[in-house]
Amino acid sequence: MLSLEELNRENIEGKQENPESDEQEILASFDFLTEILSRLPVKSLLRFKSVSKSWFSLICSPEFIKSHLSLSAKNNNTDYTNYRVMLRIAQPEFNLKDCSLKSLLHDESVIEESDLDYPMKDSSISFLIEGSVNGLICLVRGAEELVLWNPSIKTYKKLPVLRSKMRDSYRSTYGFGYDEIHDDYKVVCIISRLHDFKEVNMYSLKNNSWQKIDCPRNGARLINSGEFVNGRLHWAATADLGLERGWSITSFDLANEKWRKVERPCYREERDGVLVLGALGSNVSMICNNSTIQVDVWIMNEYGVKESWTKMFTINYTIRTLVDYLFSQFFCLSKRGEFLLRLESVFLICNPKDNSIRFPEYAEFSDGLLAEIYIESLVCPLSQNEPRTQQLR
Known part of the structure; x- marks a missing residue:
């Protein structure tokens, strides 16, 4: 050639x-x-x-x-040819694997998985996958180490340490997303104690620095990582210490740095159910356990419009513990109109048209499973003047 x-x-x-x-x-x-x-x-x-x-x-x-x-x-928003599923497996040791999303969705007879080299592989300390945007994945270990990593090009960047006196004694909640207006990837770290927000910091990849930003005014406990949809991060929030009532949705706009409340659907009495947020394509979605053996799946068809919430599916599934349920995850819609989600350590593919559920061939995992879909891309977390030593061979 x-x-x-x-x-x-x-x-x-x-x-x-x-x-x-x-x-x-x-x-x-x-x-x-x-x-x-x-x-x-x-x-x-x-x-x-x-x-x-x-x-x-x-x-x-x-x-x-x-x-x-x-x-x-x-080109891949229906068959997901260039998408992969990253799996964090905690037992017998912390490890990262990935497999083809297409093979998982389409019940291919052989679903190949591969071990990954990643920045925190030499550590026995637990780490979390805090989100994926445009091929970049945010990994967090403890209170100090944050990494942006593109597994497709085997390049990562360690973020500057966030200097905060409250960092060790309070709880940190994260979100990772892309500010399209300013062409910038951003990480939000919310430091809180119970329902009291102490400090919010935001990292800018373009500036390679942290800065303090305004805290949300409503006192609530944010659950899990922020879900990135429509240029905003979204957290499920509760005002109740027992995680039993008073659920809401809090969002943060990465471009204008404004906090707001997103109306949730009226699914039962105010005190019933525990919700977990997700993203299905460009729509905010949620699952809510309305009993110990049933889980409802909802999707917001028009962003910000309460009346556009639609219940897509009810799954009869027994949840072992509340903690397992809170770490459930949404993933995607297939070209057949099915959606993939994970409850506890099992993947499910649900079809709203006939209320059927099927389990992919490669569905059972050990406890401690976290998963994240990412698209293979060339997006590099390093600037041109940064050394290329932050690459995995």
Whole structure:
């Protein structure tokens, strides 16, 4: 295959008679090449970076990376060809694996899993997956170490340590998302004690620094990691210490840094049920245990409109403990209209059309399972002037 430089040289040497026409043809050849490369998987593009300096510059350019990401998301929003499921398994030791989302959804006979090299692999200390956006994954270990990591290009960035006097003695809740208006990836850390918000800090990848921001005014306990939908992070919040009543949804806009309350559906009496938030595509979703053996699945079809909440499904499933339930997760809608979710350590694929449930072949995991879907992308958490030592081989 000819490199871009060779292609350009052949065009120039072969057609000196009409320079203006030559230039147009060279530009057309470049656009055609870009169009082809932007549709290839990440693994192929990583190999093609060594073809020539021109190819390297093109594939590493911010414009190409955004175009490739956009096409990958657009072309795979139904069959999820370029999406993978990352699994954090706690037993017998903390480890990360991943598998193809497409194979999980489509009941392929062989669902291949692979061990991952990751920044915290040499540690026996528990870590959490706090979210995934555009191929970047946020990992948090203890109160000190936060990492943004792209497993597709094996590159990670350790975030600066958040200096706070309250960090060790209070509870930290996180959220990770992308500010499209400012083209910036941001991590939010909320430091609280029970229902008392002490401090909120936000990390900007573009500025590589933390800054304090306004705390939410409503006193509530935020549960789990923030779910990123429509440029905002969303947390389930409760005003009750026993996690039994008073549930609400709190959101934070990454662009204008405003907190607000998102109306939840009227699903039963105010004091009944415990809700867990999720994201299905571009919609906020939630599951609510309305009894010990039933779980309702809801989706907000029009963002911010309370009346648009729709109950999609009721699952008859016995939850062992409240803690197991609180770590349940939503994942995605398939092209067949089914949705994938995890309850405790089991994956379920539910079909609202006939109220059926099926379990993927690769469904049983040990306790301590956390999972996150990510798209394979070229997005790099490092700036151009940062050393490339933060890469995994």
